[in-house]
Amino acid sequence: MLTESGCRERRRLLWERLPACDLIIISEPRNLFYLSGFLMNPTELSGWGLNFLLLSRTGECRLLHDNKVRSEAQAAFVDAREAWSWYDFGNSAPEKLGAAAAALAALLAARYSAARNVAVEAGHFPAAAGAGLAAAPVADAGAQLSAMRAVKFADELVCMRRAIRATEAGHLCARTALQAGRTELEVYAEVQAAITRAAGEPIVLLGDFAAGKRTESGGGPPTANVLRAGDLMIFDIFPVIGGYRADITNTLCVGPPTHSQQQHMLALQAAMLAAEGELRPGVAGAQVYAACRASLVAAGLGDAFPHHAGHGLGLGHPEAPFLVAHSTDTLQAGNVVTLEPGAYIKGWGGARIEHNYLITAGGFERLSHHQIGF
């Protein structure tokens, strides 16, 4: 879980980025969690609503929430809480999102009418809530938070290590679940159960679980495609666990791999190693990509590598820093990034591997420890 000191420090840094503002309103669930520890988990009904954090220049942080998330609100690191009644088991309930926006408009008019320079998340603040503001929002807190989120705090790293640990259990499970005659979906369901048990809580499991011919295009969700001996299967597993994501990949073979399949995987491992050599503060994202690409080109796989070398990871993904040819990002200590070389050949098959890394002052720490390779 995120800590109170982490949340307060992040709010302080957000104010540094918005010096002209006197009120910041946050509603995007991941940013709400980041700044207050208020978690809206999609595996619970409470995850499907609209709640608001109101940050005043005085330092006060107020949470406006519906009455069905009282326990989550109680656990949040805020200075004040205000509940509006959405559904009380006695009366018909209104449409939830519109009612939440109206509750915010009322609160703004009642308590925040003096605010003149307001920041909201441009892509999330509901227009109807603006009726409670004396002046239209002047700044985009969403873009500022997106930039902030690229450098992780200590409490975030605790969450991410935990998410990665649980996801590693999924990769371990995949090694035994992968059997000829099963479908991609059957393997997925076993992996999902393994990650859930390891996480110790319900998760949302996103990922690529693609075998055989489907590996030629790099991935996709699991289907009824039946595994056959000799098939490759890409496991790019990126669950949401306690709000944070892991994103780690391996490719397995159904039965013994061929010489060329083994060669292919070694080329990916060499590309990962080449990119790892560039992981340190101050290095351009483009340079990490170039190292990965050059290694694959040398192996004759340049044309088979169509995507990024990796990307930032945290409450969402992909996010900054982007490890691509024309990246404008530069690695900083505290970034968490993936490296994920992959190569896909029409008529032959494809494979991808991926680790997660913390950029440190001295270089990097590899955060994931699942076994790469067949």
Added chain:
Amino acid sequence: MLTESGCRERRRLLWERLPACDLIIISEPRNLFYLSGFLMNPTELSGWGLNFLLLSRTGECRLLHDNKVRSEAQAAFVDAREAWSWYDFGNSAPEKLGAAAAALAALLAARYSAARNVAVEAGHFPAAAGAGLAAAPVADAGAQLSAMRAVKFADELVCMRRAIRATEAGHLCARTALQAGRTELEVYAEVQAAITRAAGEPIVLLGDFAAGKRTESGGGPPTANVLRAGDLMIFDIFPVIGGYRADITNTLCVGPPTHSQQQHMLALQAAMLAAEGELRPGVAGAQVYAACRASLVAAGLGDAFPHHAGHGLGLGHPEAPFLVAHSTDTLQAGNVVTLEPGAYIKGWGGARIEHNYLITAGGFERLSHHQIGF
């Protein structure tokens, strides 16, 4: 999946509800799916974005989407598609939601500047997109859609029957997964895998999986709580499958149930039967609740029944019609509702059962067929 004719008919009905408008903008993912078949699944990266449907009075329906959801956009039942480039694997990507709102503002200014009476979802339309409108929105499409969604279309019922079928497989699995010494979470993970296999695709599993003392407060997500002989365990299973929800419940006992546990369950079944007797068009939601409550009161369980008798179900839940004491809703043919009598006693334990029903001209059709009782 939803059908093209269903989507077109729903758009036609939405226009009937907003006769003064010349443009309707939809962004809430469930409403987007409802009106166009464009599915944002939280188990895929494509589910974590912001896309827009622009409905013109002329009848044209345009989808504005980011470049990462082209295949979903291609499958949507719309007249025109416009992609904005969020992330191309070559350049750093901007904060996604803010960029989506900016893309909408640009499209509005370029193509929809003549619109004067615009409806948006009050709780979802991002304020920043309003910069592209010639006049502030005048109507809340969200409230209209919420009302519309209470009466299901034929294609929605196909989706819901499919979701309920898969969820029944979870209840069947629970009967063998429930064993003393296991944790709630281990049982949950097995149930989750069973539903995933039955659904044939990744799902998001919400639900109450609470055993022993935890049943006294009615539920909660699964924990490390270890099952002991004699424990009750409430399985209130409400996954999201292909956009739609099932919501069906049973309570099981670890080992042989006691006489009083069996009596308790029979009282719930009697309350369900009593409420079923009121399921027909024209009956007030309050009357259904009253029948359920009266039955539990007669069994001496009135004080143990703290919640609704049931609620509407569809793309979300709980939604209209609400089956509560002061409901303002009246049953209509085409509603899908749950009945979920429950009774919880401090120091003893609690139980709940639940079926899903379609309200028909003649009364109701029970949609769920899992075995109720121990």
